[in-house]
Amino acid sequence: MDFTDKTVWITGASSGIGEALAKAFAEQGAHIILSGRRVQALETVAADISTDTLLLPFETTDYDALPAKVAEAKKWKGRVDVLVNNAGISQRSLALDTDPNVHHQIVNVDLLAPIWLTQLLLPHMISAGGGHIVGISSVAGRIGVPLRTAYCAAKHGLIGYMDALRAETETRHNIHVTNILPGSIRTDVSRNALTKDGSKRDKSDAVIDNGMEPAECARQILEAVANKVPELIIAEGPELMLAQLRHSDPEKLFEMTAGLGAQIAEKYEAGDDD
Numbered sequence: 001m002d003f004t005d006k007t008v009w010i011t012g013a014s015s016g017i018g019e020a021l022a023k024a025f026a027e028q029g030a031h032i033i034l035s036g037r038r039v040q041a042l043e044t045v046a047a048d049i050s051t052d053t054l055l056l057p058f059e060t061t062d063y064d065a066l067p068a069k070v071a072e073a074k075k076w077k078g079r080v081d082v083l084v085n086n087a088g089i090s091q092r093s094l095a096l097d098t099d100p101n102v103h104h105q106i107v108n109v110d111l112l113a114p115i116w117l118t119q120l121l122l123p124h125m126i127s128a129g130g131g132h133i134v135g136i137s138s139v140a141g142r143i144g145v146p147l148r149t150a151y152c153a154a155k156h157g158l159i160g161y162m163d164a165l166r167a168e169t170e171t172r173h174n175i176h177v178t179n180i181l182p183g184s185i186r187t188d189v190s191r192n193a194l195t196k197d198g199s200k201r202d203k204s205d206a207v208i209d210n211g212m213e214p215a216e217c218a219r220q221i222l223e224a225v226a227n228k229v230p231e232l233i234i235a236e237g238p239e240l241m242l243a244q245l246r247h248s249d250p251e252k253l254f255e256m257t258a259g260l261g262a263q264i265a266e267k268y269e270a271g272d273d274d
Helices: 016-027 039-047 066-077 100-128 149-173 214-226 237-248 250-269
Strands: 007-010 031-034 053-055 082-085 131-136 175-182 231-234
Touching (some): 016 031, 016 039, 016 082, 016 214, 031 039, 039 053, 053 066, 082 100, 100 149, 131 149, 131 214, 214 231
Parallel strands (some): 007 031, 007 082, 031 053, 082 131, 131 175, 175 231
């Protein structure tokens, strides 16, 4: 896994999987472009990285600002070898209760923003002779997970876009595409999730708190990128089993998720969101 002198651009790099990826790529010799909204958090991440770093803060849905950010990223080392579309936001609310604006915001952040950034960078990668684009989707991008209708829609869509992009660019332009489908990783994804009215949830889930360490998730992602793996599910136990059932036995999957969804919906409709 030698990424010496490669330039890796990571969105959502201020914490969680993005932070772990920045450190992991740097340990393999890569120069790192750190993007996110929180400048101070990005500075903290950069302080722990020994290779060259460029702080490139921006709001992923500020589409008017993105062309200049792409130009700056390309100018820094002359090219971007790897783009990791990692920035995103989750959800914890029933579809029945959720304001449509919440669906709009999540799809905008988790699907349209990475598509927009990828589209802007794509011509530069083609002119440079190739590259690698990574989409951080989710197990929820393969199966329908209760309380995450908007999140599932966005993460399913990201996989579809990346798969189609791979078909167009891998052989023709030497641009490889890797979809990553994490399960429960020990991050703040649940605390930062949006509730039915768009407010921040501010509490975690036990399954997240007991999940995989971000550093281990990052190690597996690096290995997948190094080996040009098209898709990797990073999950264990029931989450991995459910993701695999989507192809091996979808009827069983739908039956299981329907039962789980009914239990969760009953709780939420009764006002119990724990």
